[in-house]
Amino acid sequence: MxxxxxxxxxxxxxxxxxxxxxxxxxxxxxxxxxxxxxxxxxxxxxxxxxxxxxxxxxxxxxxxxxVSEDVVDELRVTLDYAEIALRNGAAEEARERFAEVLANADAVALPSMLHQARWGHALALEAAGRLEEAIDGLRALTAEASADADLAHWARVHVALSRCLRERGDISAGVEVAEDALRHLIATGADSTDAAVHLGAALLAAFIERGDLVRAGQLAGQLVERAERIGSARARMAAYWEAAYVAEIRGEYEDGVALAERALLLAGDDGAAPADGGPPEDPRNLARLRIVYAGLLLRARPADAGRARDLLTRVRGEINASSAGEIDVAWCLTELARAETALGRPAEAVALAEQALDLLGGAPRRATAWALTVLGEACVRLGRRDRAIEVLTQAATHLEEMESVREAAQAWFDLAELLAETGAPERPGLDAYRRALTCAGV
CATH class of the missing domain: 1.10.260.40 (lambda repressor-like DNA-binding domains)
Structure with a gap:
């Protein structure tokens, strides 16, 4: 018009x-x-x-x-309501309110407000588990965003797109988005910025999920060095967080715990102000970091499984008060199930893992594969061998489909070992070992 x-x-x-x-x-x-x-x-x-x-x-x-002031005020109120709903975990309500702004013909004449609605709508779609639609929206935003106009927002949009692609299981595409964006920052001399660290963290996560541990290790060291040089608390938090993830994958659990503790301190955990005196960390990010920390505690210090469970129980209670989506909730439930297994309570672990799977549906996501793996281990502890074989086969297949070759190799190996322990026919066990070797590049 x-x-x-x-x-x-x-x-x-x-x-x-x-x-x-x-x-x-x-x-x-x-x-x-x-x-x-x-x-x-x-x-x-x-x-x-x-x-x-x-x-x-x-x-x-x-x-x-x-556009008249009355209409502007009405749209602004709707946007504020949508933002509050997203922060409080009401993803579908937030999506509807953002969509209401997008459908208003007057919003076209208000570019700043329109962009805010599109960005919020994409995040709400992600939180609601509608990854395909979220990816479409984020791709459009990345095509329009300018690093020169707002570097921090430009980086956030690319990080979100990379994250959604990885959550969908398209890890190579997630690597490509983060790698191209980081390459652009380096080419323009903006590599010593918070934006570069956050993009590097997204790329590092994608490398790990793809099983590229050599590049992940190199990038982790570069991220920490870059973050220390910049001095920003948020940049250092992101670098320590991802370095903890690398340490976990390498089996260096105590190092991972120490790095995660440093990240939590910088984020202002337990209600303290962030180390740089800035605004509080996004509740969703803080919840994710606590889940990472609890998972590292379970692996590094099995005797602290009770402490890890208490922390995860607390996160579970808080997570619905943030913009956490079903994937974050399922991840928390999965780690809680892992803690219950470590505490000798496999029946409780089965119930929690099945809750996570109910949330995620049947899509072959990484979170689904994690939940299936933990469910399989709990079923083994309960003596439900047939069920364990079924779910571990699903987990390994999902991971292989999503290019998570390192984790797929481990899942196939665990399945092969379980088949050997149960006295199953030789052929299925050999097939599982072969698939493990194939995923490992042998």
Whole structure:
């Protein structure tokens, strides 16, 4: 729909109020300049727009967009409500409110508000588990975003897209998005920024999930060094977090625990202010970091399984008060199941893992494979060998389909060992060993 131009609106308001161009211009501007603006031959600076809005008794927003203040206020309230719903974990409610703004014809004339709604809508879709739609929205945002205009937001959009692609199981695409974005920052001399560290962390996570541990180890060291050089608490937190993940994969669990503790301290865990005195960390990120820490405790210090379970129980209670989606909730339930298994309570572990699987549905996601693996281990402890073989086969197949070759190799190996222990026919066990070797590149 065609809209009035800025110049046409100024002219219409001036005539309606019965004043001349000279009267509107006096004393700050010239009447010839007003004429050029009204004929759309000049674009006034924001300060001039503010001045003209005062003289014409309207808002600067109306002059620029043609949208009345009442409509702007209504859209802003809807956006605020959507943001609150997203932070409180009401993903579907948030999605509906963001969609309401996007469907409003007046939003087209309010680019900043429209972009906020599109960004929030994509995050709400991710939190609701609608990854395909979230990816479509984020791809459109990355195509339009400018690192020159807002580097931090540009990086956030690319990190979110890489994360959603990995959650869907398309790890190579997740690597490509983060790698291309990081390469762009390095080429433009913006590699020593928080944005570069956060993109590096996203790339590191993708490398680990793909099984590229050599590159992951190299990048982890670079991230920590870069973050220490920058000095930002958030950058250091992200670097320590990912370095803890690498340590876990390498089996260096105590190092991982120490790194995760440093990340939690920087994030302002337990209600303390973040180390840099900035705003509190996103509750979703803080919950994820606590889950990582609890998982490392389970592996590094089995005697602390009770402490890990208490922390995960606390996270489970808090996670619904954040913008956590079903994948984060399922991840927490899966680690809780792992803790219950370590504490000798496999029946409770089975119940928790099955809750996680119910949340995730049948899609071959990484979170689904993790839950199946933990469920299989708990079934073994309960003596339910047939069920264990069934779910471990599903887990290994999911991981192999999603290019998580290192984890797939481990899952096939665990299955082969279980088949050998149960006295199953030789052929299935040999097939599992072969698939483990294939995933390991042998």
């Amino acid at each position: 065609d809209r009035e131009t800025l110049g046409q609106r100024i002219r219409a308001l001036r005539i309606r109020q019965g004043i001349s161009q000279a009267q509107l211009a006096f004393p700050e501007l010239s009447d010839s300049y007003i004429s050029l603006i009204e004929s759309d031959k000049r674009v006034p600076a924001p300060s001039v727009i503010d001045l003209l809005a005062q003289k014409l008794n309207c808002s600067a927003t109306y002059l620029v967009s043609g």
